[in-house]
Amino acid sequence: MKTPPVETSNELVGLRAQIDAVDRELLALLNRRAGLALAVGDLKKREGTVVFRPEREAQVIDGLKSENPGPLQTPSIAPIWREIMSACRALETPTRVAYLGPAGTFSEEAAIGYFGASLMRVQCASIDEVFHATASGAADFGVVPVENSTEGVVARSLDLFLHTPLFIIGETSLFIRQNLLRRENTLDGIRAVCAHPQALAQCHGWLSHHLPDADRRPVASNAEGARLAAQDPGIAAIASVRAASEFGLHVLAPAIQDDAHNRTRFAIVTHPEQHPVPKPSGHDCTSLVVSVKNLPGAVHDMLVPLKRHGVSMSRFESRPARSGQWEYYFYIDVQGHPDEPRVGAALSELHDTCAFFKVLGTYPIDVK
Numbered sequence: 001m002k003t004p005p006v007e008t009s010n011e012l013v014g015l016r017a018q019i020d021a022v023d024r025e026l027l028a029l030l031n032r033r034a035g036l037a038l039a040v041g042d043l044k045k046r047e048g049t050v051v052f053r054p055e056r057e058a059q060v061i062d063g064l065k066s067e068n069p070g071p072l073q074t075p076s077i078a079p080i081w082r083e084i085m086s087a088c089r090a091l092e093t094p095t096r097v098a099y100l101g102p103a104g105t106f107s108e109e110a111a112i113g114y115f116g117a118s119l120m121r122v123q124c125a126s127i128d129e130v131f132h133a134t135a136s137g138a139a140d141f142g143v144v145p146v147e148n149s150t151e152g153v154v155a156r157s158l159d160l161f162l163h164t165p166l167f168i169i170g171e172t173s174l175f176i177r178q179n180l181l182r183r184e185n186t187l188d189g190i191r192a193v194c195a196h197p198q199a200l201a202q203c204h205g206w207l208s209h210h211l212p213d214a215d216r217r218p219v220a221s222n223a224e225g226a227r228l229a230a231q232d233p234g235i236a237a238i239a240s241v242r243a244a245s246e247f248g249l250h251v252l253a254p255a256i257q258d259d260a261h262n263r264t265r266f267a268i269v270t271h272p273e274q275h276p277v278p279k280p281s282g283h284d285c286t287s288l289v290v291s292v293k294n295l296p297g298a299v300h301d302m303l304v305p306l307k308r309h310g311v312s313m314s315r316f317e318s319r320p321a322r323s324g325q326w327e328y329y330f331y332i333d334v335q336g337h338p339d340e341p342r343v344g345a346a347l348s349e350l351h352d353t354c355a356f357f358k359v360l361g362t363y364p365i366d367v368k
């Protein structure tokens with residue numbers, strides 16, 4: 001049997017000694033940064049202001065990305081500094097975040113991707129419960145899915161946005177790789193596949209081809225499917241690799257989603273009594289929901305103020321108003337912050353043309 005070569009060259013030893021020295025410098029610098037964050041935390045306590053400032057965090061990352069001389073790749077900057085800022089923020093105050101649990105869901109991954117690993121997890125059984133936990137103050141923030149690049153809108157989230165007192169303070173998106181998980185390491189004998197309805201839909205082609213006879217059972221979350229699969233060898237789940245390790249399951253087939261570029265976008269919500277509206281960061285988005293009277297040309301008229309003030313729209317989604325009158329709510333994302341005069345003017349004119357008008361939030365665009 002061949003033994004792998006052991007790394008003994010003097011050159012390698014020397015380079016590693018330099019890396020160790022740099023790591024010690026980094027540790028000292030990170031602790032200096034943490035000390036400053038603690039001082040900011042004290043100041044905020046005295047002034048009675050909130051700890052989490054998404055616009056400031058977006059500006060920190062934007063600034064470092066634009067100054068990055070390399071060889072560190074620019075896409076590495078955001079995840080590294082998100083964790084650094086998460087650890088610094090945790091020194092100021094704990095951040096309680098509600099999301100669709102249990103452990104191992106994509107919502108949990110999105111929550112950690114946005115807030116960093118230093119968060120307090122508030123796991124909820126449904127999207128309704130995430131809104132409720134955040135509105136009641138059991139959590140400081142909620143993370144809810146809003147749209148998927150394959151399946152379209154997450155209808156329940158959009159419907160809840162209509163009447164909730166919560167508002168959006170941030171967004172994050174996640175590549176969704178769905179995997180088939182099971183206790184046994186074989187496709188034989190799978191009676192049923194349990195997963196969230198969105199995941200079942202995202203893997204429709206793969207399931208029809210490889211498991212045409214298995215029952216497709218919608219459950220509350222993919223992690224719930226993984227939990228059921230861990231109890232019953234006849235059940236397979238569709239979930240993340242993290243869920244596989246969480247529930248001790250084999251990844252029978254990786255990346256089984258029909259679209260290789262499958263992404264889900266999440267909104268971060270909070271209560272207006274908990275948090276002020278983020279100030280402009282320089283790259284912001286404003287989300288609205290509006291409706292117009294069911295008259296000829298009404299939708300066209302609604303968009304005129306945006307065109308007149310040069311405000312671009314990055315999303316336009318409709319949902320039935322359930323009035324039985326073929327009326328719709330329109331979910332619109334525009335680029336910019338209402339504090340920018342042209343955006344403020346466009347929104348106030350839009351307000352005047354709409355039968356229903358609600359700003360869902362204004363927040364820094366997802367920085368990756």
Ligand SMILES: C=C(O[C@@H]1C=C(C(=O)O)C=C[C@H]1O)C(=O)O
Nearest residue numbers: 037040051052053056085088089
């Ligand atoms: C330190 C601060 O508090 C938090 C932590 C930040 C950081 O670590 O850079 C930035 C913004 C806030 O979310 C601050 O407001 O400056």
